[in-house]
Each structure stands twice: as structure tokens, then as C-alpha cells.
Amino acid sequence: MKKHFMYYVSAFVLCMLSVVLLGACGKKDYDMSNISLSDATFTYDGNAHTIELKGELPNGVTADYKYYSDATYETEVTSPVDAGKYYVVVKFTGDAKHNPIEDKTATLTINKAVYPNLDVTLRATYLDDDNQEKTVMAKDNGDGTLYLESINKEYTISVNSTTPNGTVTTEFYNELNADGTVKESSKSLSNKLTNYGDKVHIKITLSDENHEPISVVRTITIERKTVEIRTYEDLENMNKDLFTKSIEERVNLRYLLLNDIDCEGKVWKTIGVNFGQDYFVSEFNGNGHTISNFKLTEQSVVYTLEVNGETKTVTPNTPNQCVHLGFFGYIASAEIHDVTFDNVNVKFDMRALMLSDDNSRYTYYGTVFARAEYDPSFAAGSISSCTSIYNVTVKNSNIDIKAAKAYIGGIIGIEHNKNTNESTFLRKNLKVEDVNMNVSLCHWSKKFLNSNESYDRISIGGIVGETQSGDVVVYEDCKVINLNVVGKGYYDVLYNESTGAFINTVSAMNGGGYGTNKPLSVGGILGWNRSGAKEITLKNCEVTNLTAALYVKSKAHAQFNGLYGENSVQGNRQDSNGADIVDGEGNPIPALYEENCTFTGTTGIYILGGKLKEGVTPSEDNANIALGDNAGFVYTPDKYDPNYVYVNGVLVTE
Known part of the structure; x- marks a missing residue:
């Protein structure tokens, strides 16, 4: 066990x-x-x-x-x-x-990886005159934007990416945000451009399953087709284009000056003489060059041209028969910039034309252009209906004009633009230097007694003779240096058709007759600010050493306020609700507003009167009280009654 x-x-x-x-x-x-x-x-x-x-x-x-x-x-x-x-x-x-x-x-x-870059090219297709499709590549403006040159045909824009792999999507927009991104609300279904000024912003996105999407925005614009100018004959061809090309074609042209041109004293034929037709609607880019040494006379507005083997006659048209005198005459939707006009000599007398007696006769003179017109029908794409002018100088010139209704400017005769966006309506860096202006009121016709006489007047401006209309007009960085003006606010000679005799103007003035109350308006920048203009701003403008001598029947008929003459642009600027617009201190801003402007000069107003002696026969020679280049009254006892001869309001005796 x-x-x-x-x-x-x-x-x-x-x-x-x-x-x-x-x-x-x-x-x-x-x-x-x-x-x-x-x-x-x-x-x-x-x-x-x-x-x-x-x-x-x-x-x-x-x-x-x-x-x-x-x-x-x-x-x-x-x-x-x-x-x-x-x-x-x-x-x-x-x-x-x-x-x-x-x-x-x-x-x-x-x-996902990041694409190293997005390489894209923009191209356009169009149908040529034979209905064959052609392809052109957009060109770089040098500022990140692209352009196509106008050919008066519809372009279809497409995008090609050279970045391997991925899917490219394109979306088209009409507007950008301030930060350069596309404005989603302006998304467009159209990728087609036709006219100068047409523009589209294209958002191009490249993406695939292994990369973060990358987007770029490219802006493509239709630019004017460039026409190069090297010679005087090239300048003349601009005039001929008014007769050989449609307005739709001309609005898409850019004339580019490639060198200085000396006109050798020739009489220049004004481009665009007629009222309401034959507008100059293109761009003129002086490219920093100078056009010099030409004349303007009566032959500048009444002349013939050889165009394609045909003779074209140019003359002021009816019914108004206004005269537009200058390098350019009647213009709209145009752009003029970066050019100097030197040594221009003007000698013009309306009476020498002797046109019909049925209507009043207006004379618009501007060394660069006589009249800028507002007409939206001449705009194309996003181009403004108004004309812009900037970086332009007129110097070393003499202007001598006799006319009944005279609107005279060192650069522009009359503004008749209308625009609410001052950024597309440029009047900037305009300069007049060392110029003499001598302008006399004269009767335009032998038939001197007609219902339109009450409109006779003279308006003289260092830059602009008259600003008649324009929602917003800003003159910025304009300078007038050493301008001498002589204005004569009376008629040199009248003609009595019933008797066939000349009538002494001074006698008529003393007798209370015809020609006693014609206004004379002079300004260093603007001659007459007419009530059609809503807002006028003079910004950083300078007038230095202007001297003026104004000859009139009475002092009340002379209007001179330094930078401008008569001013009808009254009141304060208002917002859309009719409330005054105020500055930073709560003060209302006037409709005519000066900002950082200066003026120096002297002006004399001279009162004239006189009467021929009994028995002295009136003639054009001895009835003319403007004797001499300075328009000073010269008393000659053999012709004039000493009881009726006054200079500066003082009775002159023998």
C-alpha cells in the first residue's frame, strides 16, 4: 500500500x-x-x-x-x-x-499631388471669306492678358493644355472680382468674340484622381487691327478710310505712329468734317511721336480727295453746316493718345467759305479734334460710346480764327460726350504750351439779319472751348503754360444785303443796333461750362502765365474766372436719392469742383466803341475796328468821329 x-x-x-x-x-x-x-x-x-x-x-x-x-x-x-x-x-x-x-x-x-504648373494656350477659329475654317493663336499682351486682332469676323475661342494627363474643363465669364477671380454670377455660355472691346474671362481647370485641381484665369480681348503710319501719305490715308471702310471696320482699327512726321507746311485736310456722318471712330496711338509743321485753313474743311480713282468732295453738310476744324474734326468712340502736335498754324475766316445763308454757322476748333460726340450706335462690344484722349501735347502754335459762333480749344473744341463711368472717359495729361490764340467774332454770311443771330458768341479754353454735356467729366493733370489769348467780342464787318454796302460795326454798336451784346467767355482750361454737363472735376490742373486781352462792348459781356470762363454747371453733386454728396468735413461738393489746381496770369477787359465820320464811305477795310494783330483800336481822325471813339471806356480825341 x-x-x-x-x-x-x-x-x-x-x-x-x-x-x-x-x-x-x-x-x-x-x-x-x-x-x-x-x-x-x-x-x-x-x-x-x-x-x-x-x-x-x-x-x-x-x-x-x-x-x-x-x-x-x-x-x-x-x-x-x-x-x-x-x-x-x-x-x-x-x-x-x-x-x-x-x-x-x-x-x-x-x-493628391499638386500639378507643377498648368500650361495652356488659347486659340480661335473663324470662317474666312471662302467659308474655310482658319485657326489663329491668341497673343500675349505682356501683362498676363491675351488678345486677338480684330478681323471683323466671329472668333470661337478654345483652350489647349500641354500639361500631361488630367482633364481640362473651361468655363466662360463676363466679369472678374477685385482679386482677379471670376465672378460666378457672370458665367456665360458664349465663347465667341467679334468686335474691338469684346472680352471674355476663361477659367481653365485641370484635374484628375491623383492631383489637386488647379485653375487659372485667362482674359482674352479683341484688340484693334494695327495700321502702321510712317509718312505724311499714311496720315492722309486715315482720311480716305472714312470713304472706303464701314464704321464697323473702322471702329476696329488702331493707327500706330512709328516715327515723327514733319508735314512741311502743308494744309492739313481735317479728318471728319461733317456733322452727324463720317465720324472718326478709331484709335490713334502716337506712340510718343510728334506731328509738326502743318496749317489749318478754310481749305482744311472744303477739299477733294482721290479715293480709289474717284474724286471725293468734302464740304460742311446741310442743314446745320457746322464747321469742324482740327487735325481730327468730328469723332465718336475714338481713342487718341501719346502724341505731340508742334508748330500748328491756323488762319481761318468763316466768311471765306461763303456757304449758304439758310442756317446758323457754328465753328468748332480743337487742334487735336473739334468735336467729341456721344452716340451709342457707334460703340462696339464693350467699347465706350465716348472718346478718350490722354498724354497729348500741343505746343509752339498760332491760332487765328474769325467766326460767328466760335468754340475754340487748344486741344478740344467742344465736348458732347455722355458717360457715367469716368474710368472709360479719359481726359488726362493734356498739355498746351507756348500757344497764341486770336479769335474774333465776325458775321458768317452776307445775309446777317436772321433769327439765329442771338446765339453768336465766342468761347475760348486753353484745353477745351466748351463742355456741353457729359454725366461725369474729369480733367486730370492738365497743364496750360504760356498761353496768350486775344478775344474780340464784336463783329469786324457787317454787310447790308439790300444796299450791297458794308456797315461799320462800331456805328451799329453805338447806335444800339446789331452786335451789341455778344458774350465772350475765356478760361485757362475750359472756355464755357454749359448746363448740359452734370459734373465737372478739374483735378491737379495747372495754368501758368496766361495773358488775355478781351475786347467787348461792355464788361458784363466778358466772362473769365481763371481756370474757366462762363459756368452754367451750378448746384451741388447729388446721389441717386437727390441728396447732396458731401466731403469728409460734411460740406456739399459742388457740381463744378476744383481739386489741387493752380492759376497764374493776367487779363485785361477792353471796352471799344466808335463811329465813322460823316461822308466816309463804309468799306470792309475802314469799317473793321480790329486793325492790327493785337485787335487794338487805332484812332485815325480822317475816318473816325472823335466824339464816338472810345478805348477802355475813355473818349479818344485827336
Whole structure:
């Protein structure tokens, strides 16, 4: 019995030792404490990316990596290449003597890459005259914008990307935000452009599954077709274009001056003489050059042109028969800039034209252009209906004009624009220097007694003769230096059609007859601010050394206020609700507003009167009281009655 009991105890101890050494199932656990698997993030580069375990696997253990595109581990991915989130499972395999090893999981993220750049080109197709499709590439303006040259045909815009891979989408917009991004509300379905000023903003986006979308905005505009000017004959051809090209064609032209041109004293034929037709509607880019040494006379507005083998006769048209005298005459929707006019000599007498007597005769003179007209029918695309002029100088010139209704400006004769957006209506950096103006009121016709005589007047401005209309007009950085003005607010000679004799003007004035109350308005910048204008601003304008001698019947007929003459633009500026607009101190801003402007000069107002002696026969010679270049009355006792001769209001005797 004792031996049997000892055997039983020994067997129990052996059994317990076996449990301790072999575990519950009889297998060991691998030591995986130094093995880890961490999440990883990469950027797409076209290569496969993987995650590796950290640490050394125990002997006999292998790892198998599986990649899935979903968190449920159902869709296996062979090789993680494309951008996205991948779910990684690592399964371990050991030997039969060890317990199974728990799987390890992690996530592998491949972020989208960024395109290094987006290279695109814009091109356009159109149908030529033979209905064949042609392709042209848009050109670089040098400021990041692109342009196509107008050919008076419809362009269809398309985009080509040279960046490999990806999908390119294009969207078209009409407007940009201030930061240069497209204004989503202006999205357009049209990718077609035709006329000068037509513009479209194109948002181009390149994207694919492995890259962040990249967008660029490109602006493409229709620019005017360039016509190069090198010679005087090239200048004359601008005039001929009025007869050979339609307005639709001409509004799309840019005349580019490539060098200085000396006109050698020739009489220049004004471009655009007639009222309401033959507008100059193009761009003239002086390119920093000078046009010099030409004359303007009566032959500048009545002339012939040889055009394509035919003779064209130009003369002021009916019924108004206004005369538009200048390098350019009647213009609209035009742009004139970066040019100097030097040594221009003007000698013009309205009476020499001897046109019909049926209507009043207006003379508009501007060295650069006579009249800027507002007419929206002449605008194309987004082009303004108004004319812009900037960076223009007139110097070393003499202007001598006799006319009945005279609106005379050193650069512009009369403004008849209308525009509410001053940014597209430029009057900037205009300069007149060393110029003499001698303007006399004269009768325009032998038939002097008619119902329109009451409108006779003279308006003289260093820059502009008259500003008649325009919602907002801003004259900025304009300078007038050394301007000498002589204005004669009376008629030199009248003619009595019934008797066929000349009538002494001074006698008529003293007798209370015709020509006694004609106004004379003179200003260093503006001659007459007419009530048609809503707002006029003179900003950073300067008049230096203006001298003026004004000859009138009475002082009340002379209007001079330094920078401007007569001013009919009254009241304060108002908002859309009719409330006054005020400055920073709460003061109303006047409709005519001066900002940082200066004036220096002297003006004399001279009162004239006189009468021929009894028995002296009136003639054009001795009836003319403007004897001499300075318009001073010269008393000659053999002709004039000393009892009726006055200079500056003082009776002159022998």
C-alpha cells in the first residue's frame, strides 16, 4: 500500500509540470512585443507605396500584407498607387507549436499631388471669306492678358493644355472680382468674340484622381487691327478710310505712329468734317511721336480727295453746316493718345467759305479734334460710346480764327460726350504750351439779319472751348503754360444785303443796333461750362502765365474766372436719392469742383466803341475796328468821329 501511494503522487506532479510548461492548449505564444505597424502618409508620385513592420520577427514567423480600399476589408488592392486611403492588414504565420498571432492593422494614405504648373494656350477659329475654317493663336499682351486682332469676323475661342494627363474643363465669364477671380454670377455660355472691346474671362481647370485641381484665369480681348503710319501719305490715308471702310471696320482699327512726321507746311485736310456722318471712330496711338509743321485753313474743311480713282468732295453738310476744324474734326468712340502736335498754324475766316445763308454757322476748333460726340450706335462690344484722349501735347502754335459762333480749344473744341463711368472717359495729361490764340467774332454770311443771330458768341479754353454735356467729366493733370489769348467780342464787318454796302460795326454798336451784346467767355482750361454737363472735376490742373486781352462792348459781356470762363454747371453733386454728396468735413461738393489746381496770369477787359465820320464811305477795310494783330483800336481822325471813339471806356480825341 505504501509503494502504490508514492507512485500516485509522482504521477500527479508530472502532470502539473506538463501544464505549466506547455500552456492550456499545450502551445507557446510568440514574443511580439517589439513588433509594431504604424499609419503612413505619402504624396502621389505614380509609384506604389507600402507600409513595413517595425522590429524583428521571431524565428519561424512570416508576415503577409494585404491592402484594401474599404474599412471592411472586402475590396483588396494589389498595389497602392493612386491617391486615396488604404486599409492595411498584416497576417502572421508561425509554426504548429505556437499559438496564432493576432493581426496588425493600419491605414496608408496617399494624398493628391499638386500639378507643377498648368500650361495652356488659347486659340480661335473663324470662317474666312471662302467659308474655310482658319485657326489663329491668341497673343500675349505682356501683362498676363491675351488678345486677338480684330478681323471683323466671329472668333470661337478654345483652350489647349500641354500639361500631361488630367482633364481640362473651361468655363466662360463676363466679369472678374477685385482679386482677379471670376465672378460666378457672370458665367456665360458664349465663347465667341467679334468686335474691338469684346472680352471674355476663361477659367481653365485641370484635374484628375491623383492631383489637386488647379485653375487659372485667362482674359482674352479683341484688340484693334494695327495700321502702321510712317509718312505724311499714311496720315492722309486715315482720311480716305472714312470713304472706303464701314464704321464697323473702322471702329476696329488702331493707327500706330512709328516715327515723327514733319508735314512741311502743308494744309492739313481735317479728318471728319461733317456733322452727324463720317465720324472718326478709331484709335490713334502716337506712340510718343510728334506731328509738326502743318496749317489749318478754310481749305482744311472744303477739299477733294482721290479715293480709289474717284474724286471725293468734302464740304460742311446741310442743314446745320457746322464747321469742324482740327487735325481730327468730328469723332465718336475714338481713342487718341501719346502724341505731340508742334508748330500748328491756323488762319481761318468763316466768311471765306461763303456757304449758304439758310442756317446758323457754328465753328468748332480743337487742334487735336473739334468735336467729341456721344452716340451709342457707334460703340462696339464693350467699347465706350465716348472718346478718350490722354498724354497729348500741343505746343509752339498760332491760332487765328474769325467766326460767328466760335468754340475754340487748344486741344478740344467742344465736348458732347455722355458717360457715367469716368474710368472709360479719359481726359488726362493734356498739355498746351507756348500757344497764341486770336479769335474774333465776325458775321458768317452776307445775309446777317436772321433769327439765329442771338446765339453768336465766342468761347475760348486753353484745353477745351466748351463742355456741353457729359454725366461725369474729369480733367486730370492738365497743364496750360504760356498761353496768350486775344478775344474780340464784336463783329469786324457787317454787310447790308439790300444796299450791297458794308456797315461799320462800331456805328451799329453805338447806335444800339446789331452786335451789341455778344458774350465772350475765356478760361485757362475750359472756355464755357454749359448746363448740359452734370459734373465737372478739374483735378491737379495747372495754368501758368496766361495773358488775355478781351475786347467787348461792355464788361458784363466778358466772362473769365481763371481756370474757366462762363459756368452754367451750378448746384451741388447729388446721389441717386437727390441728396447732396458731401466731403469728409460734411460740406456739399459742388457740381463744378476744383481739386489741387493752380492759376497764374493776367487779363485785361477792353471796352471799344466808335463811329465813322460823316461822308466816309463804309468799306470792309475802314469799317473793321480790329486793325492790327493785337485787335487794338487805332484812332485815325480822317475816318473816325472823335466824339464816338472810345478805348477802355475813355473818349479818344485827336
